[in-house]
Amino acid sequence: MTTIQEVRAEIEEIDREMIELIHRRVGLAEKVLESKQKEGMQINDTGQNHVVLDRAVDSATERNLDTSSVKEIFEILIRMNIERQHELSGEGNLP
Template sequence: MTTIKEVRAEIEKIDHEIIELIHKRVDLAEKVLESKQKEGMQITDKGQNHVVLGRAVDAATEKNLDTSSVKEIFEILIRMSIERQHELSGEGNLP
């Protein structure tokens, strides 16, 4: 039988993995920005944002997760990436 302490330790490990994945995702904003600048694209790409959100909702549906909550999480991730791109381009005010 698993104790609550063991379950919480597993949750903590997963939380750290999630943070690491968010960090990796935000770090990719620099490569995305470089590509967008080369192609003369704007930082905000509503079409791609729609694709990402659709993909997240589809994956959440497959896993039987609350799709509206997953969509909110991905909206935050998209916003973090856009903010990072603005900051890297000199337009933002984030650290």
């Protein structure tokens, strides 16, 4: 039988992986901003936000996860990326 310590070690490993993935995702803000500045695009792209959220909700549905919770997580991830792009463009935390 698995001990609580073993399960917690597995959770810790997953948490570390998630932090690394969040770091990678936020890290892409620089490349995205560069392309947007070249193309004259706005930082917040509501159409793309929908694409990302719909994709996350579909994946969550396939795995029988609570879709509204998964959507909240992805809304936070999108916000973090947008905030990072604003920081990098020297605008601070504008909406």
